[in-house]
Amino acid sequence: MTIETLFALTACALVGIGLYGLIAQPHPLRKLVAFNIMGSGVFVLFGALAKRGAAAGLPADPVPQALLITAIVVAFAATAVTVALLVRLIEATDSASLADAPPRE
């Protein structure tokens, strides 16, 4: 098996692991970490495809690699917004619960 295939298959497993955590973990911060794992799986899969595209003397296709840098930075920005939202939720309600609030009287 080539190294690209090995990492591509690993990436598929990472997506699955992250997806499971996103659904099964109740705490929003845990969901956020799991979502980042899932996202990194997508990135690694994309990176493995970039490595497959090695040609013209380059070790990998530079176009997907450059897009990966963009993706990592944007994922960080989205995580920062989510963390701020989460901290605000806790300050406002004293709870990190995502459960539906009981109906008001």
Place this chain on the structure above:
Amino acid sequence: MSTVVSAAVVLLLLWLAVWTVVARDAFLAVAGFVVYGLLLALVWVRLAGIDVALTEAAIGGGLTGALLLGAVGRLRGTEAATATEGASAGARAGAAVLAVAVTAALMLGVLVLPEPVPTLAPLVVPAMPATGVGNPITGVLLAFRALDTLLEATVLVIALIGVWSFAPDRAWGGRPGPRYQTDPDGVLAWLARVLPPIGVVIGIYVFWAGADHPGGKFQAATILAAMWMLVQMAGLSDAPRTSHRGLRAGIVAGPLVFIAVGVLGLWAAGSFLAYPPGLAKPLIVVIEVALLPTLVLVLALLMNGPPRRGGPA
């Protein structure tokens, strides 16, 4: 030999991913995620993506990890309460089935990937001399796919506006985070005096080297932002007021210069973000130099979070 190393990295990566998902509490999960991010940087090296590896180590593992660790501290008290809201055994089994199905479908896709491999590398290589930069990644980011980079810088600014809007009304325009107080003769304060000069030099080197070698503005901006965070955390300087006009101007300056260069291309080279022949390198340098301060400010302020104190009276 290299196969053994790759197999070991893969096993460790999968183990850490499972660990972050099933760990007993959020702190352990985040600690696992930081290690996971560093290991991921190794994966990028194995996949011949040195630029991606630098970005992953700096932003994916470093900044995201620090951000999540900060959040764990704030959220400590809320974990026990949500523990009772955990998915039922049936729902967890459903999630596991779904996760396995998604993984299997993706793996099937990987195993039937097309041959010959589609690649844009043969188009990038002959076009590189026209850009005047030697690193193909930088060429893609600032010449062939400059629009993506412009949108990315814009996304960062919008994300910062999003984070700031979570400020309570009383703190709007004030300073983010706590005012850190540390022992002025302590280790942290000492490090915050010794490291920044070195960090700034390394940051600027990584920035400048990005033209021809792995590196570039994002990695450099992360290093510089980390230095600023260190000085803040050691209590040597306070976080800036988010209403400061100079600060806000600095935040939007990078994308605005980028757009201005794009419009110049419309007028001088026939399309938005096109570079006139012979002027590609100088224009790329102008964009990079304009973007660097913006990226440093935005990355550090995203880490700082929303304003919390010292708003309008």
